[in-house]
Amino acid sequence: MRSTRAAAVVPRPTRADPPSDLGWALSTLLRGYGRAVEAVLADLPGGGRAYRLLASSASAQMPTQLALAESAGLDRTVVTYLLDDLAAAGLVERRPDPADRRVRRIVLTDHGVDRLAEFERRLRQVEQQVLAPLGEADTAQLRALLDRAANALRPSHPTTCAHVTALARSGCDGLTDPVDDAGRACDSPDPPC
Numbered sequence: 001m002r003s004t005r006a007a008a009v010v011p012r013p014t015r016a017d018p019p020s021d022l023g024w025a026l027s028t029l030l031r032g033y034g035r036a037v038e039a040v041l042a043d044l045p046g047g048g049r050a051y052r053l054l055a056s057s058a059s060a061q062m063p064t065q066l067a068l069a070e071s072a073g074l075d076r077t078v079v080t081y082l083l084d085d086l087a088a089a090g091l092v093e094r095r096p097d098p099a100d101r102r103v104r105r106i107v108l109t110d111h112g113v114d115r116l117a118e119f120e121r122r123l124r125q126v127e128q129q130v131l132a133p134l135g136e137a138d139t140a141q142l143r144a145l146l147d148r149a150a151n152a153l154r155p156s157h158p159t160t161c162a163h164v165t166a167l168a169r170s171g172c173d174g175l176t177d178p179v180d181d182a183g184r185a186c187d188s189p190d191p192p193c
Contacts, residue, residue, distance in 0.1 A: 033130050040122040044115070045085035049074055051123070053082055054108065054116045057092060062105035064097070091115055 037048045044050050052072035057063060060071065065083065069076040083106065086092045091112035097103035108116065131139045 029130065033126065036126040036130060037123065040126055041119060044119060045089050046082040049078070050082050050086055051119055053079065053086065053106075054091060054112060054119070057106050057108050058113070058116055062095065062107055064103050064105060065094075068106055086112070 034048065037051075041047045041051055044054075046053075049072070052074065053068060056068050056071040060067065063071065065079055066076055068083075069079040072079070074082070083092060083094065087094060090109055093107050093109055094104040095107055097105050128139075131142065134142060
């Protein structure tokens with residue numbers, strides 16, 4: 001004979017606080033920061049991704065599109081479209097590499113330099129707002145620790161900065177080709193930056 005009584009519902013334990021693991025904390029901060037960044041960079045074609053290209057262009061001497069993509073952490077096909085928009089806005093120029101006319105170097109225009117300074121000012125304000133609960137000393141310490149941790153990971157990525165440039169000059173694409181144009185293995189002795 002079947003019982004007609006309903007099964008007792010046992011309440012699941014709940015947490016009063018959100019999870020405290022590193023991934024949760026970083027992703028929560030990054031989502032909040034990302035929303036604020038996109039809002040303050042709404043007048044920049046491509047938003048935060050385009051800003052990373054502008055900043056990377058300013059920090060390197062006429063980078064190639066491939067080196068710029070790697071430095072900014074963006075797919076090279078996306079970078080092409082973003083650079084088209086930035087060039088149309090008068091913020092960057094593509095110039096032929098004097099050593100290899102097939103290669104394009106990315107250069108900030110004077111207008112691009114001025115706009116980059118404005119975008120950097122806006123982003124400092126966003127950072128101050130997002131990290132305001134920490135106070136000035138804790139914010140400085142957090143920045144220093146995050147910079148140290150991020151920079152420690154950079155050498156583990158074999159296709160950044162000088163390494164990408166060296167690979168491109170050797171005929172490797174640095175991403176998918178295991179050999180250069182002459183059939184040699186693509187492993188540059190230049191350390192990544």
